[in-house]
Amino acid sequence: MMRPAMAADPTLAQRLLEGDRRALARAITLVENEDPAGYAIVQEIYPHTGRAAVFGLTGPPGVGKSTLIGALTKARRAAGRTVAVLSIDPSSPFTQGAVLGDRIRLTEHFLDPGVFIRSMANRGALGGLSEAALQAALLMDAAGKDDVFLETVGVGQAEVDIIDHADTVVLALMPGSGDSIQALKAGVMEIPDIIVVNKRDHPLTETMVREIRGVLSLAPQRGWRVPIVQTEASRGEGIDELVTKLDEHRAYIEAEGTLSERRRRNLRNEVLALATARLRRRLEEGLEEDEQFARLLDEVVARRTDPATAATALLAKAGTDA
Amino acid sequence: MMRPAMAADPTLAQRLLEGDRRALARAITLVENEDPAGYAIVQEIYPHTGRAAVFGLTGPPGVGKSTLIGALTKARRAAGRTVAVLSIDPSSPFTQGAVLGDRIRLTEHFLDPGVFIRSMANRGALGGLSEAALQAALLMDAAGKDDVFLETVGVGQAEVDIIDHADTVVLALMPGSGDSIQALKAGVMEIPDIIVVNKRDHPLTETMVREIRGVLSLAPQRGWRVPIVQTEASRGEGIDELVTKLDEHRAYIEAEGTLSERRRRNLRNEVLALATARLRRRLEEGLEEDEQFARLLDEVVARRTDPATAATALLAKAGTDA
Numbered sequence: 001m002m003r004p005a006m007a008a009d010p011t012l013a014q015r016l017l018e019g020d021r022r023a024l025a026r027a028i029t030l031v032e033n034e035d036p037a038g039y040a041i042v043q044e045i046y047p048h049t050g051r052a053a054v055f056g057l058t059g060p061p062g063v064g065k066s067t068l069i070g071a072l073t074k075a076r077r078a079a080g081r082t083v084a085v086l087s088i089d090p091s092s093p094f095t096q097g098a099v100l101g102d103r104i105r106l107t108e109h110f111l112d113p114g115v116f117i118r119s120m121a122n123r124g125a126l127g128g129l130s131e132a133a134l135q136a137a138l139l140m141d142a143a144g145k146d147d148v149f150l151e152t153v154g155v156g157q158a159e160v161d162i163i164d165h166a167d168t169v170v171l172a173l174m175p176g177s178g179d180s181i182q183a184l185k186a187g188v189m190e191i192p193d194i195i196v197v198n199k200r201d202h203p204l205t206e207t208m209v210r211e212i213r214g215v216l217s218l219a220p221q222r223g224w225r226v227p228i229v230q231t232e233a234s235r236g237e238g239i240d241e242l243v244t245k246l247d248e249h250r251a252y253i254e255a256e257g258t259l260s261e262r263r264r265r266n267l268r269n270e271v272l273a274l275a276t277a278r279l280r281r282r283l284e285e286g287l288e289e290d291e292q293f294a295r296l297l298d299e300v301v302a303r304r305t306d307p308a309t310a311a312t313a314l315l316a317k318a319g320t321d322a
Numbered sequence: 323m324m325r326p327a328m329a330a331d332p333t334l335a336q337r338l339l340e341g342d343r344r345a346l347a348r349a350i351t352l353v354e355n356e357d358p359a360g361y362a363i364v365q366e367i368y369p370h371t372g373r374a375a376v377f378g379l380t381g382p383p384g385v386g387k388s389t390l391i392g393a394l395t396k397a398r399r400a401a402g403r404t405v406a407v408l409s410i411d412p413s414s415p416f417t418q419g420a421v422l423g424d425r426i427r428l429t430e431h432f433l434d435p436g437v438f439i440r441s442m443a444n445r446g447a448l449g450g451l452s453e454a455a456l457q458a459a460l461l462m463d464a465a466g467k468d469d470v471f472l473e474t475v476g477v478g479q480a481e482v483d484i485i486d487h488a489d490t491v492v493l494a495l496m497p498g499s500g501d502s503i504q505a506l507k508a509g510v511m512e513i514p515d516i517i518v519v520n521k522r523d524h525p526l527t528e529t530m531v532r533e534i535r536g537v538l539s540l541a542p543q544r545g546w547r548v549p550i551v552q553t554e555a556s557r558g559e560g561i562d563e564l565v566t567k568l569d570e571h572r573a574y575i576e577a578e579g580t581l582s583e584r585r586r587r588n589l590r591n592e593v594l595a596l597a598t599a600r601l602r603r604r605l606e607e608g609l610e611e612d613e614q615f616a617r618l619l620d621e622v623v624a625r626r627t628d629p630a631t632a633a634t635a636l637l638a639k640a641g642t643d644a
Contacts, residue, residue, distance in 0.1 A: 039630045039631075042628050042630060043628045043630065043631055046625055046627075046628035047625050047626065048625075049625060050625050060500075060501035060504050060505060061504040061505060061507065061508035061510060062500075062504040062507075062508075134629070135630065138628070138629075153508060153510055176498070176500040176501075177500065177501050178382075178384075178498040178499060178500060178501065179382035179498075179499050179500065179501035179502050180501050182382050182383040182384040183382060183383060185383065185384075186383035186384075186475060188383060188475055260623075263623065264619070264623050267619065267622045267623055267629060268609075268619055270629045271618075271619070271622060271629050271632045271633050271636060272602070272605060272606065272609070272633075272636075274629055274630055274632075274633035275605055275633040275636050275637050276598065276601065276602045276605065278633065278637065279598065279601045279602075279637070280594070280598045280601075283594060283597055283598065284594065287590075287594070296593075297586070297589065297590055297593065300589045300593060301582075301585065301586050301589055303368055303369050303370075303371060303372050304369065305368075306364050306365045306368035306460070307456070307460075307589060307592045307593050307596055308361045308364060308365065308457070308596055309361075309365055310593045310596075311593050311594075311596035311597040311600060314593060314594075314597050315597050315600065315601065
């Protein structure tokens, strides 16, 4: 059954397109809650997207990503650009304090109508979170923000996958980020477009930069040379250079035609991710109260039915022959 | 359509159950290649699984996981137990040397008929890799190995998810694993059952152990107290203590009944993961040469159809109304 064409709230979508903050906030909440009205709004505003420059920033917890984004926001505002920030934060309940602390670093922008800040947390499926985040980014774009920053916390490929939907991917590290360097070196994490070493006052900064250079020298050469920018974001140092590199990368992908290639690839992955997430959610929902599945699982636990056969039975039951 | 009941090669499954190494190797290759005959064998041998103790070991690249597994293998063999090792290694082409080096550390066991070592690499979908790895672990179990070690390289939740199918999850770190500590602290990575700090000769070992203790003290208290074991695996130091902790954890989960709970949860996730991976693969395969999808994607790129609507159309086309 096709999703019934929901009547989007015309006022909400219209207000969002006019740049109304509350309309944007409301639409993101609908998307986050997986309310069909949220998708209806995205559907309506989608023709007005594609204008914003979308930047993804990832890196291990504690490197100062929020401070970096705060500093970048200040610089972009000074250049007359409007900014939206989406922090994707799948952290655990016992660190809510830290997360709140991060958000506080952005408070100086809370009263600026040219800046929109939102965080999304979801302990459950990263798939669902990723899905909602991408829809939210489209809403921010349609609301007329010139720059959209997507921020994820993490040190694995899954986190990079989320921000890979950005036009430019920035990896933030700091002296001591040995595990991330090793992950880059081993190819567990893909090489980003720009690497930032924050907290450059640390005595081990030079060592860290040398290690990163070593890793980059091993990576296959592409047209774009990945720059390493040293910052001390809490004092705004190195931010101008970082902004320059963001602009240079954007100019590069626009000139080379890779921006449209990248966006086509990203949109393809997005469609696929949305479809898969929806299928998975439907399967999971079906299982919650399903006695037949409980019995099937009993068979698996008793080692009478193997997991793959159970999966086949599950798919057959869900009406999705595979 | 149900998967046609494949006639499993009775000789191969039978030989595998008798502990024949070549039969085990062949069956794993079938599973890795997603050959239906592989699933047929798993189906046949599944009633004979559930006997092995399954240990998962993860940690950032470079901490010495292979050396640890080599030392553990030696200790388990000395205790008269048979061992299988499955290394899941989604690393990039330019680090094949490093991977080969890792494997070399296990060579002293290559001629021991009581030890079976296998690695799996797949740059593509982690979903597919995870799926094949779990099937391979079942094959190792059925082939009569007493201990099965699953090893993944990584520093994110995705890597932990794979080894989460083990009965006991071990996280290996080393002095300098700051990013992993931060990931544990921020709740980005779940707390494992046992933490190993390898390369304990390093001057910063004490600092690292203190930091881990700090993180563990923040975590919600469960019945099992997560031990921190310091090792120098290259010289076999600390391995006895690690073996003791592995045994203690196993005794604990057996006594508390959490082993069967955990296995039920793992099997549930496995069935779900298999079903989702299969759906996703089917979607992806359908897209490769599909002109209708290419046109749909053109519409998305032209900003005429939004990604969620395209996903709905895709699912409808695949006959999986969602």
